Amino acid sequence: TISVSSSVPPDQQGYDVEFDPPLESKYECPICLMGLRSAVQTPCGHRFCNSCIRKSIRDTGQKCPVDNEVLLEEQLFPDNFAKREILSLTVRCPNEGCSDKMELRQLERHLSQCKFATVPCPQCLES
Amino acid sequence: MATEENKLPGFSRQNSEPMRSWELESVLTNRTLRFVLRLEQQFVCPSCGGIVLNPHQTGCGHIFCAQCVKAYIENGGSSKCPLDNVPIKPEEVFQDNCCKRELLNLEVYCTNAPDCKQRATLCNLQDHLKVCQYERIRCSNSGCNDTVLRKNLMDHQRNVCSFRLESCQHCKQS
Numbered sequence A: 001t002i003s004v005s006s007s008v009p010p011d012q013q014g015y016d017v018e019f020d021p022p023l024e025s026k027y028e029c030p031i032c033l034m035g036l037r038s039a040v041q042t043p044c045g046h047r048f049c050n051s052c053i054r055k056s057i058r059d060t061g062q063k064c065p066v067d068n069e070v071l072l073e074e075q076l077f078p079d080n081f082a083k084r085e086i087l088s089l090t091v092r093c094p095n096e097g098c099s100d101k102m103e104l105r106q107l108e109r110h111l112s113q114c115k116f117a118t119v120p121c122p123q124c125l126e127s
Numbered sequence B: 001m002a003t004e005e006n007k008l009p010g011f012s013r014q015n016s017e018p019m020r021s022w023e024l025e026s027v028l029t030n031r032t033l034r035f036v037l038r039l040e041q042q043f044v045c046p047s048c049g050g051i052v053l054n055p056h057q058t059g060c061g062h063i064f065c066a067q068c069v070k071a072y073i074e075n076g077g078s079s080k081c082p083l084d085n086v087p088i089k090p091e092e093v094f095q096d097n098c099c100k101r102e103l104l105n106l107e108v109y110c111t112n113a114p115d116c117k118q119r120a121t122l123c124n125l126q127d128h129l130k131v132c133q134y135e136r137i138r139c140s141n142s143g144c145n146d147t148v149l150r151k152n153l154m155d156h157q158r159n160v161c162s163f164r165l166e167s168c169q170h171c172k173q174s
Ligand SMILES: [Zn+2]
Pocket: A013, A014, A029, A030, A031, A032, A033, A034, A036, A037, A048, A049, A052
C-alpha cells in the first residue's frame, strides 16, 4: 500500500476539489489520490504530483511507488500534456451555496470573487 | 529503429526500452486500424497524422512519434512545435510511456472485420492474427503460391491445391 504523504503542504499536494465529471484515474496521483498538481512522469510511465514523488523518493527510496522500478529525481520530466488536460477539466466551486462550475485553471480566480466565500468578521474575527 | 532511438542527443536521460514498438509497426503495415471507441487526439501524431509510434512528449506538452520529433530537432536551427510555435528543446523531449501504455490498451476490431467479429487490445492484436480464421495466409505446400483464408487452408491443401499429395490410386497411400 502507498501511504498518503501527510507532510507535503496542501498547496503542493494534488488538487483537492470536486471534478465534474469525476476525475479519471489516469489523472489521479497514486500517492495523494487527488488531481495531479504539476504532473511529472517517470521512465516507467507513471504520473505523480511533482512534490509527492520527490518526497517519496527522499523518504521511501529511489523507486517508483507503483511498480518498484528504479527511479531517480533527475529522471522525472514535467508532463505538460497531462497538466494542460487537468487544468481544462470542469470543477465545482467548493463554497457551500455556490453552484458555479468552471475549468480548474479558473478556480483560484473565481474563489477570490465568489459571493459565497466565508470571510472572517472584522469585528469578532470569526467566520 | 529500437536501438538507435536510445542514442539520440537529448533522449539520453532515459534507458527504458521502447515497449514492443517494432511489433506495433509490423501490425500497422498495410492495415487500417479501427478503434472501438473514438480515438483521442493525444494518440494522433500532429506531424504525420498517423497513430503515434513510440510516443515522445515535448516541453510544450505535445506528443509525436519518436521519428517525427527527431526530424524536427535535426532540422537544425530553432525547430518549433507545429501546434503552438514553441521552440522544441531536445533536452526537454522524453519518451511518453504513459501515453504508449494507454494506446496499447485501446480496443480495436480485428483487421479482418467484418468477417471476423473479434476485438483485441492493440497490444494483443498480433497474437490474435496468428490464429484468426479470416487471416489470409500462404499455402505451405512447396511450389504453391496460393493464398487462402486460414479457415479454408485444410480444405485447400487436401482437395484444391495443385501441389497436394495425391492418394496413390493403386495402393491408397499418399
Ligand atoms: Zn500527489
